[in-house]
C-alpha cells in the first residue's frame with residue numbers, strides 16, 4: 275500500500291500546490307535571499323581579517339561594517355517575508371486537503387464507514403492534515419533557503435581552497451546509506467503513530483457519545499484503562515518516530531566533527547608555514563561552520579518528509595478508495611410506475627450473511643409491511659432499496675428497472691425515509707426539517723411539523739429556529755423522531771419508507787402521527803417496518819421475514835388463517 279513518493283508529489287502539486295505557485299515561488303525566492311546571506315557573510319570575513327584587522331585599512335572598516343549590516347537587514351526582511359507567506363499557504367494547503375478529503379469521504383460506501391469509525395476518520399481529515407501543516411514550513415524553507423545557503427557557502431569554501439573543502443566534506447557520502455535507513459524507519463514509525471492517533475480519537479468519540487452509559491454502569495475506570503492502553507501505543511510509536519528523526523542531524527554533526535578536525539590539522543599547518551592568510555582560514559572556517567547548519571537542516575527535512583509522507587499516504591489511501599456503487603454512464607429514465615421488487619437478493623456485511631435470497635414485491639401505490647423478529651434483515655432491505663449498498667446476488671428493481679441502471683441521485687430522490695436512527699444536525703430545527711426539500715415554503719414547513727405532531731417546536735424558546743444540538747442532542751428521542759417524520763413529510767417523495775417510524779412515541783402521539791403518515795402514504799408506494807403489529811393490519815400486503823428470507827406473505831387475515839410465524843408473533847403481542 276506504499277505509494278511512490280513521486281505519485282504523492284504529483285497529486286499534491288496538481289490538486290493543492292499548482293494554484294499557489296506564485297506565492298510559493300515568492301517564498302522560495304525570499305528563502306534563497308536568506309540562504310545567500312550566509313555565503314555573503316562568510317565571504318566578508320576574509321576582508322575583515324586581511325584588510326581591517328591585519329591590514330589596518332581605515333577605509334575598508336566602514337565598507338565591511340556597512341556590508342555586514344546590509345547582509346543582516348536583507349536576512350531579516352527575507353526571513354520575515356517567507357515565514358509570513360508560508361504560514362498562510364501552509365494553512366490553506368491543509369484546508370484544501372481537508373476539503374478534498376471530506377468531499378471524497380462522503381462519496382464512499384457504508385462498508386467503508388464500518389471499517390473506519392468516525393473518530394478514525396476525524397483524525398484522518400484533521401489530524402493528518404494538521405501534522406502536514408507543521409511540516410510544510412521546515413520542508414519548503416529547507417529547500418529554498420538551505421540549498422542556496424549550502425551552495426553559496428560551498429562556493430566560498432571552494433574559492434578559498436578546494437582541497438580544504440574536500441577534506442571537510444569527505445565524510446558526507448558515508449552518511450547516505452544510514453540516512454536512507456533512518457528515513458525509512460521514521461516513515462514507518464510515523465505511520466504507526468498516525469494509526470494509533472486514529473485509535474485514540476475513536477476511543478474518545480466512543481467515550482463522549484456513551485458518557486451516560488459509562489456513568490450508569492460505573493465503567494469510568496474501565497474506559498480510562500482502555501484509553502491508557504491506546505495511548506501507550508501512540509506514545510511508543512511517536513517517540514520512536516521523533517527520536518529516529520532527531521538522529522539524522524546528529525549523524526551529520528558526527529561527520530562535521532571529523533571534517534573540522536581534518537581541516538584544522540591541515541590548514542593550521544599551512545598558515546604556520548605562511549602559504550595561507552589568517553583571513554582565508556577564518557573565512558573558510560566560518561563557511562564550513564555555516565555549511566553544516568543547512569546540511570543538518572536538510573537532514574532533518576529527510577525526517578520531516580518521511581513523517582509528512584506517512585500522513586500523505588494515509589490521506590491518499592482514503593482518496594484512492596472508490597465507491598462500489600457505480601453511477602451508470604447512461605442512466606435509464608426513472609420508471610413512472612414505482613413498484614419495488616426484490617428478486618432472490620443476497621447480502622452480507624463483510625462475511626456475515628444477512629439477506630439469503632429474499633424476494634417480494636411492493637406494489638405501486640400500495641402499502642407493504644415488513645415484519646419479523648429483530649435481526650431478520652428488515653432495515654437492511656431499506657439500505658438496499660435506497661442503494662446504500664448493492665446486493666451481492668440477485669437484483670432489485672424499481673418499476674421493472676434494475677436500481678443499478680438508474681442515476682443514483684435521482685433514485686434517492688424517489689424516497690422519503692424515516693429510518694430507525696435518522697440523524698439530526700446542530701442547525702435550526704427548520705433547517706433540519708428542510709433537508710432534502712430546500713424549496714419548501716414556510717407554510718409547507720409548518721404543516722409538516724403539525725402533521726408530524728411536532729407541536730412542541732412552537733413552545734421552544736426560538737421556535738423552529740432553535741438549534742437541534744449536536745446529533746440532535748437538544749431533543750428527546752420522541753421529539754427527534756417527530757422531526758424526522760416532518761422531514762419525510764415535507765420531502766413528499768413518491769416512495770415512503772418507514773422503519774419503526776413511530777416506535778419512540780407515546781400511544782397518543784403515535785395515533786396522531788400514524789394518521790398523518792397514512793394520509794401521506796395514500797397513492798404512494800409505501801413500505802413500513804413495524805414491531806407493533808396493530809399498526810400493520812391495514813397494509814395491502816404483509817411480508818414476513820426471518821433469518822434473511824421471506825418466509826410468508828399475504829394480508830393480515832390470510833396470514834392469521836395460515837397460522838405461521840406471523841400468527842405466532844401476533845398472538846404473542848395480543849396476549850400482552
Ligand SMILES: Nc1ncnc2c1ncn2[C@@H]1O[C@H](COP(=O)(O)OP(=O)(O)O)[C@@H](O)[C@H]1O
Pocket residue numbers: 388623626628647648649650651652653654655
Ligand atoms: N453494520 C453492520 N455490520 C455487521 N452486521 C450488521 C450490521 N448491521 C446489521 N447487521 C446484521 O444484519 C442483521 C440484520 O440487521 P437488520 O437489517 O438491522 O435487522 P432488522 O432491521 O430486521 O432488525 C443482523 O443480524 C445484524 O447483526
Ligand SMILES: [Mg+2]
Pocket residue numbers: 652653654694773
Ligand atoms: Mg431494523
